[in-house]
Amino acid sequence: MSYPIVVLAGGLSHEREVSLSSGRRVSAALRALGRQVVEADIHAGLIGQLADLGQPVVLPLLHGGTGEDGAVREALGLIGLPYVGATGPASRLTYDKAIATPVVARAGLAVPERVVLPHDMFRELGAAAIVNLIVTKLGLPVFVKPATSGSALGAGKVDTVAELPAAMVRAYNYGRVAVVEKFIEGVEVAVPVIDTGSGPRAWPAVEIRPDSGVYDYEARYTMGATKFICPADLSLATAERVAAAALAAYQALALRDIGRIDLIVDKSGVPVFLEGNVAPGMTETSTVPLSIEAAGDDFGAVLAQLVDLAAARGPA
Amino acid sequence: MNLPEQRRETRLDRYFDAYAARTKGLKASAVRSLFAVASRPEVVSLAGGMPNIADLPLGNLADSLADLIRTGGPQVLQYSSAQGEEALREQICEVMSLEGIAAQADDVVISCGSQQALDLVTRTFIEPGDVIVAEGPSYVGAIGVFQSYQAQVVHVAMDEAGLIPEALRQAVLACRAAGRTVKFCYTIPNFNNPTGLRQTVERRKEILAVAETLDLLLIEDNPYGLLALDDGPLPALRSFEAERVIYLGSFSKTFAPGFRIGWAVAPAAVKEKLILAQESATLCPPVFSQFAISRYLATWDWRAQIDRFRVMYRDRRAAMLEGLDAHMPAGASWTRPGGGFFVWLTLPEGLDSQSLLAQAVTNRVAYVPGTGFYADGLGSRNMRLSYCFPPPDQIYEGTRRLGEVLAEAIDVAQTFGLTTPLPLASSNPEPEN
Numbered sequence: 001m002s003y004p005i006v007v008l009a010g011g012l013s014h015e016r017e018v019s020l021s022s023g024r025r026v027s028a029a030l031r032a033l034g035r036q037v038v039e040a041d042i043h044a045g046l047i048g049q050l051a052d053l054g055q056p057v058v059l060p061l062l063h064g065g066t067g068e069d070g071a072v073r074e075a076l077g078l079i080g081l082p083y084v085g086a087t088g089p090a091s092r093l094t095y096d097k098a099i100a101t102p103v104v105a106r107a108g109l110a111v112p113e114r115v116v117l118p119h120d121m122f123r124e125l126g127a128a129a130i131v132n133l134i135v136t137k138l139g140l141p142v143f144v145k146p147a148t149s150g151s152a153l154g155a156g157k158v159d160t161v162a163e164l165p166a167a168m169v170r171a172y173n174y175g176r177v178a179v180v181e182k183f184i185e186g187v188e189v190a191v192p193v194i195d196t197g198s199g200p201r202a203w204p205a206v207e208i209r210p211d212s213g214v215y216d217y218e219a220r221y222t223m224g225a226t227k228f229i230c231p232a233d234l235s236l237a238t239a240e241r242v243a244a245a246a247l248a249a250y251q252a253l254a255l256r257d258i259g260r261i262d263l264i265v266d267k268s269g270v271p272v273f274l275e276g277n278v279a280p281g282m283t284e285t286s287t288v289p290l291s292i293e294a295a296g297d298d299f300g301a302v303l304a305q306l307v308d309l310a311a312a313r314g315p316a
Numbered sequence: 317m318n319l320p321e322q323r324r325e326t327r328l329d330r331y332f333d334a335y336a337a338r339t340k341g342l343k344a345s346a347v348r349s350l351f352a353v354a355s356r357p358e359v360v361s362l363a364g365g366m367p368n369i370a371d372l373p374l375g376n377l378a379d380s381l382a383d384l385i386r387t388g389g390p391q392v393l394q395y396s397s398a399q400g401e402e403a404l405r406e407q408i409c410e411v412m413s414l415e416g417i418a419a420q421a422d423d424v425v426i427s428c429g430s431q432q433a434l435d436l437v438t439r440t441f442i443e444p445g446d447v448i449v450a451e452g453p454s455y456v457g458a459i460g461v462f463q464s465y466q467a468q469v470v471h472v473a474m475d476e477a478g479l480i481p482e483a484l485r486q487a488v489l490a491c492r493a494a495g496r497t498v499k500f501c502y503t504i505p506n507f508n509n510p511t512g513l514r515q516t517v518e519r520r521k522e523i524l525a526v527a528e529t530l531d532l533l534l535i536e537d538n539p540y541g542l543l544a545l546d547d548g549p550l551p552a553l554r555s556f557e558a559e560r561v562i563y564l565g566s567f568s569k570t571f572a573p574g575f576r577i578g579w580a581v582a583p584a585a586v587k588e589k590l591i592l593a594q595e596s597a598t599l600c601p602p603v604f605s606q607f608a609i610s611r612y613l614a615t616w617d618w619r620a621q622i623d624r625f626r627v628m629y630r631d632r633r634a635a636m637l638e639g640l641d642a643h644m645p646a647g648a649s650w651t652r653p654g655g656g657f658f659v660w661l662t663l664p665e666g667l668d669s670q671s672l673l674a675q676a677v678t679n680r681v682a683y684v685p686g687t688g689f690y691a692d693g694l695g696s697r698n699m700r701l702s703y704c705f706p707p708p709d710q711i712y713e714g715t716r717r718l719g720e721v722l723a724e725a726i727d728v729a730q731t732f733g734l735t736t737p738l739p740l741a742s743s744n745p746e747p748e749n
Contacts, residue, residue, distance in 0.1 A: 014677060017349040119731065122732065154671070154674065173671050174674050221349075222344040224332040285328055
């Protein structure tokens with residue numbers, strides 16, 4: 001355990017601030033255990049900085065593009081450094097909601113009825129006609145989100161046809177492909193899936209109840225704006241279904257070490273997959289630390305275990 | 317599955333129910349979070365209003381401050397009076413005389429930046445629910461202070477000569493007719509933040525006449541008055557009518573913001589209230605900073621230094637306006653400020669500056685969305701562009717990147733019928749507010 005741990009946070013994505021906040025919390029938790037931690041950002045001198053550290057283990061906490069699309073993990077593999085979390089290809093798959101959801105559906109999980117459309121398609125076929133087709137197919141309300149973004153940036157619920165064009169434009173500000181999903185009423189839960197050496201298992205589901213009714217950026221990062229219940233207020237049978245669904249999604253997406261699966265439990269008690277996260281937030285308002293603590297585990301100790309497993313695994 | 321026995325319900329904030337009502341509106345903001353990216357060197361930030369102080373005589377300043385501590389440490393590092401050091405207050409009167417203000421040192425209350433002076437004035441006058449009338453758009457930091465004291469901000473329209481007096485009159489009368497108490501009018505007469513517009517002398521007199529008729533107090537916030545880039549300073553509102561105006565001044569733009577020294581000049585009774593408020597807020601404004609600025613003013617040709625700043629900002633403004641002329645799409649319009657730090661851009665119909673910021677940051681340019689400069693949700697088609705901090709070539713490059721973002725946004729908006737088709741050639745529109 002003499003190797004340094006590089007907590008990689010920041011980056012140039014829209015979620016830089018969230019990432020830095022995650023990095024600070026994780027670093028403090030590891031230092032509290034006496035571990036040597038170096039906090040690093042993405043910059044032109046990073047490879048040299050890592051080389052100067054000898055054989056560090058990297059804990060990537062970069063959110064958004066580059067951080068979660070697999071690019072940084074590919075680069076770490078190229079440098080030959082061990083790191084915590086999913087491989088580059090698995091990250092790329094998970095980060096792109098347009099691809100990840102069908103993969104999870106093929107594994108037998110329920111997913112929202114949805115359409116995935118690049119901006120160009122609206123231009124070439126006529127926006128009004130496509131908007132009408134979407135509403136005919138999915139009904140209302142729907143949920144619109146960018147295919148590749150996080151922290152609910154560019155995402156929003158749409159209740160009327162008239163609101164849909166503006167919602168599409170907001171989503172396209174964050175990427176060229178948008179996902180429109182049938183809005184599902186139910187209990188929103190986040191489930192960490194963590195493998196501390198004996199195989200992946202689901203940690204307690206965190207139920208999310210934002211005061212505003214929508215778990216948007218404000219609700220995620222304003223302390224007090226959302227009520228969290230952990231474990232989620234579900235029957236034992238439903239809780240077990242949720243845990244099984246999260247584990248199945250984690251495996252379908254070929255995640256490794258740690259991931260967070262977001263689900264909504266519909267009114268019939270079926271967990272419906274919303275998205276997976278390869279670098280889940282670790283901020284003061286994030287659900288993964290909350291779940292770990294609710295399970296009676298020490299947040300820093302769990303992370304340290306993941307780091308040690310990555311070190312033992314070596315570059316990959 | 318590991319299911320603990322205890323179910324925990326939490327807001328992650330044990331004091332959630334204890335907060336005052338005025339803090340309930342304080343929320344995390346996706347826009348604010350994007351500024352974390354804007355601070356990266358890869359991004360041309362046209363967002364911040366930071367003065368470029370690299371041209372200050374930093375070596376001389378360092379020597380001077382070292383000597384200040386060496387020779388006067390026991391005094392300059394000690395507590396002092398709430399009103400501030402008399403020597404500096406006398407020098408402030410000399411600074412204000414450039415804008416026609418005849419004041420005595422005893423009229424001045426020094427504050428921790430003019431921002432704190434604004435806070436002291438607001439806490440002195442405002443009860444929850446009181447109305448403050450202010451230019452629309454207006455300084456985001458002022459709106460924040462007003463809202464923190466639970467004031468209702470009512471905006472008054474501007475034109476190219478600044479706040480429209482008749483609009484001011486109508487707004488105040490409408491509020492009073494509705495049974496509301498209007499406590500004061502907040503205005504930035506010189507190179508308003510965010511529009512860059514300056515009130516003409518004639519307009520100032522008209523505003524004062526309306527204020528007189530309505531028996532309305534004016535708060536004159538003047539951080540940019542000495543940074544006229546094409547001509548000299550105009551007489552301050554306070555120079556015409558001392559008893560109706562509380563004047564707020566600052567060294568942040570003409571010297572350095574890090575010292576956090578500003579001031580208020582107020583009618584005598586108000587001044588006494590401000591001193592008492594300052595005592596309870598800070599005991600005294602930063603003493604070392606006061607001595608540092610006093611020495612700077614006494615030993616350095618600060619007027620020549622301001623002239624150097626004006627030349628530097630003139631070049632940056634030129635880069636901004638040339639860049640906008642070259643790269644903005646048809647349907648966009650912007651102000652052409654005669655001083656200060658900012659240009660106010662109006663986007664073509666159908667574009668939303670707040671939601672475009674993410675795309676802009678991806679394209680390595682940042683700005684401030686217009687909605688922050690209104691208390692009532694307006695400004696979605698506006699953005700504030702600052703030319704004060706990046707060098708001219710970066711400013712020009714920033715406008716090029718912004719042009720790319722807007723071109724793509726127009727394409728998307730047109731696809732969804734949110735804006736009318738526009739010709740591809742760029743234009744040079746008239747200022748618009």
